[in-house]
Every structure is written in C-alpha cells, then in structure tokens.
Amino acid sequence: MKKLFFFIIFCLLSLSIFANSLVKNIRLNTTVPQLVLDISSKTKPKFTSSYDEYNRLLFIEIEKTNLNSKINMSKFIGKNINKIDVLDYGKNLGLFIKLNKNVSHKVFSLNNPHRIVIDFRNNGSKKKEFTVTIDAGHGGKDPGAIGFRKYREKDLTLAVAKKLKAKLSKDFNIIMTRESDHFVTLSNRSRIANRGKADLFVSLHINSSKSSKAHGMEIFYFSKKSSPYAGRIAAYENSFGEKYGEKTTSIAQIMGELAYNKNMEKSIAIAEPLNTSLSRRLNMKDRGIYGANFAVLRGFNGPGILVELGFISNKNEVLKMSRTANQNVMADEIAKKVRNFFY
Ligand SMILES: [Zn+2]
Incomplete structure (x- = not known):
C-alpha cells in the first residue's frame, strides 16, 4: 500500500x-x-x-x-x-x-x-549623410565609343551605373544623371550633381583605341594640367560634347583655387586604391590614374572621378565587360571604395 x-x-x-x-x-x-x-x-x-x-x-x-x-x-x-x-x-x-x-x-x-x-x-528614419552622383557616360543619340560586335559604350556604362546604384542606395543618397538611354549634355551632368549637393561624382566610361591590343583600366580626376596622354583621353571624351552641339570650353570650373586643390587630393584618394583593386579583381591591367581637364568633371563642385572601365576596342575586354557577373564585380568594388572614402 x-x-x-x-x-x-x-x-x-x-x-x-x-x-x-x-x-x-x-x-x-x-x-x-x-x-x-x-x-x-x-x-x-x-x-x-x-x-x-x-x-x-x-x-x-x-x-x-x-x-x-x-x-x-x-x-x-x-x-x-x-x-x-x-x-x-x-x-x-x-x-x-x-x-x-x-x-x-x-x-x-x-x-x-x-x-x-x-x-x-x-532604423528607417536614419538620415543618409552623403550624396553620390553616378554618371553613366553618353546615352541617347550619343552612343559613345563603339567596339567589337557593335557593343556601345552607353549601354555598358548604364548597366554598371544601375548596379552601382543598387549597391549604394541603402546607405547613400544617389543621384543618377541618367537612368535610361537618353542624351544628357556634359554641362547638365555636373549641373545635376551640383543641384543635388553631391559629395562625390563618379562618371563611368569605356575607353577606345585604334589598336585592338590596347587594354586595361584607368581612372581620371580633374586637373587643369595634364600629361600629353591624359590630355588626349580628356580631349577624346570632351569631343563627344562638341560632336553633339555643346561647347565644352564654356563649361566653367566653378571652384576656387583652395577647393580645387582639396578636391584634387580627395579625388586621388579614391582613384588610386580603386584602380588597383578594380583591375586586380577583374584581372585587368592597371593603367594608372591621371589628372586631366575633363569637361564633365570640371563643372562639378566637389571631388570626382572618371573611370575608364576597359577598352571597347579590345575583343577580350569588351566581352568581359558585357558579362553581368563582371559588371557586378565592377559595381561592387566601386561601391566598396566609395564607402571607404566616406567612412
Ligand atoms: Zn566615354
């Protein structure tokens, strides 16, 4: 019991x-x-x-x-x-x-x-501190350089620009000078960035050469003086403005001497590490960074870079740049260096 x-x-x-x-x-x-x-x-x-x-x-x-x-x-x-x-x-x-x-x-x-x-x-109310202008080179009636298999500079730059926007817009205010295939003058591109009080201007382009062997990537920043080589590239990019009825010499440099030096210093601070890492990640030649008188950079009141992502005239490079996976790598690396630049 x-x-x-x-x-x-x-x-x-x-x-x-x-x-x-x-x-x-x-x-x-x-x-x-x-x-x-x-x-x-x-x-x-x-x-x-x-x-x-x-x-x-x-x-x-x-x-x-x-x-x-x-x-x-x-x-x-x-x-x-x-x-x-x-x-x-x-x-x-x-x-x-x-x-x-x-x-x-x-x-x-x-x-x-x-x-x-x-x-x-x-975290929704967290204010984004900085504004970046992404400038997809050329567009609309201006195809930019045309290369192997009729690839057009304006299409490749826009593809990378859109991917870059997607990678940065979470933390930055993004201004696109164009988001579709339409023509924007060089002076309007810098005006759009100035109006939006952008802190950085990133212009995307694809290089071209008479020699199909020329290859690699290079980055330019605004400088009143340039080497003969950089001057030639600037003259080439500026010529598109002239070709489509814009007097690029009339685009004034609006910053004072002090700001000019400071902006140049800042532009180099992002251009240098970006060109090294970008070329390494894509296994492309690092052609270096150069200062030159680019009309599109001249009109912007702040640090700016113009990235020549590769050569459209080079068969291997244009095929490389046309691949979505590689465009994503480009956007990813640029986004990383933009973040490092500000934070
Ligand atoms: Zn271009």
Whole structure:
C-alpha cells in the first residue's frame, strides 16, 4: 500500500515536471516598442530564433510550450510588424513575424514572471549623410565609343551605373544623371550633381583605341594640367560634347583655387586604391590614374572621378565587360571604395 502511494506521488511529480509551459498572453508594449509573451512555467522557457534577412522573416520556437487560448494576432500589425502568426504544434510553439522594412530586432527572455520579449528598432528614419552622383557616360543619340560586335559604350556604362546604384542606395543618397538611354549634355551632368549637393561624382566610361591590343583600366580626376596622354583621353571624351552641339570650353570650373586643390587630393584618394583593386579583381591591367581637364568633371563642385572601365576596342575586354557577373564585380568594388572614402 505504502509502495503504491509513493508510486502515485512519483507519477504526479513527473507529470508536473514534464508538463508543457503555457503562453498566457501576448501583448504589445507601447512605451518601448516590443512584443511580450507572458509564460506560465516552472522553469525558464527555452527558445531558438532565426531570421531570414531577405524575406524579413523572424521565426521563434519556444520549447515545450503551448498556447493557453486563441489570441487575435492581427492587432499586433503596425509600425514594426507586417505579418504575424502563432502556431501551437502540440509540443512546441512557433511564432512567425514578418518585420517591416528597416526594422531590426532582438529576442531575449526575462524571469519573474517568465517572459519572452522581442525588441524592435526602427532604423528607417536614419538620415543618409552623403550624396553620390553616378554618371553613366553618353546615352541617347550619343552612343559613345563603339567596339567589337557593335557593343556601345552607353549601354555598358548604364548597366554598371544601375548596379552601382543598387549597391549604394541603402546607405547613400544617389543621384543618377541618367537612368535610361537618353542624351544628357556634359554641362547638365555636373549641373545635376551640383543641384543635388553631391559629395562625390563618379562618371563611368569605356575607353577606345585604334589598336585592338590596347587594354586595361584607368581612372581620371580633374586637373587643369595634364600629361600629353591624359590630355588626349580628356580631349577624346570632351569631343563627344562638341560632336553633339555643346561647347565644352564654356563649361566653367566653378571652384576656387583652395577647393580645387582639396578636391584634387580627395579625388586621388579614391582613384588610386580603386584602380588597383578594380583591375586586380577583374584581372585587368592597371593603367594608372591621371589628372586631366575633363569637361564633365570640371563643372562639378566637389571631388570626382572618371573611370575608364576597359577598352571597347579590345575583343577580350569588351566581352568581359558585357558579362553581368563582371559588371557586378565592377559595381561592387566601386561601391566598396566609395564607402571607404566616406567612412
Ligand atoms: Zn566615354
């Protein structure tokens, strides 16, 4: 009899130890933006959480826990939560939360009484500090240089420009001088950047040479003096302005001497490491950086670079530059160096 009594006590005890915890209530805390799950449990509830960044989906699984009663989840949808669902699958409890854009989160548990808390932080209002102008060379009636298999400079520069925008727009205000195949004069390009108070001007071009062997990438910055070689490239790019009815000599340099020197210094600070890393990543020749009197850079009131991504007249290089994967590498490396330039 005594044995049976102890056996029953033992069974009852084990039942209470192994019984599942209960979520008594789910509530939204409004003073601090957080979702709180009140849990009735003898022991600290165990949970795991995972987050799918791409879908902004947060999944929390609470071990050995059930839902006390049905809870209307739609009332939690608002500033931080886009969608929410709770699933009691007998043994464990799952919580699915789709967060709104720019909302970050933290999941933790508290004792006395037991709670699981999901903290939300809205980063949406974070002001972007810097503005970058991305200038896809040529466009519309001006195809730029035409190369092997009739590849056109204006198409390749736009493709890279769009990818660069996608990589930078999360952290920077981006101004595009053009986003489609249309003509923009050289003076308008710098005017667009000045009007938007851009902190950096990145112009994308593709080089061309009479020799199909010429290859590699080079970056230019604005300088009143130039070497004969750099002067030739600047004259070549400026000639497109003249060809389509723009008097490029009339584009004035609007910065004073002090700003001119400072901007040149800053332009070199991004051009140099960028040309090295870009050519290395694409296994292309590093042709160096040069200062020259580019009309499109002259009119901009700040540091600027003009990247000649490669030679359209070189069969291997144009095929390389036309591949999406390589365009992504180009955009990625330029984006990296833009970030390093500001931060
Ligand atoms: Zn060009």
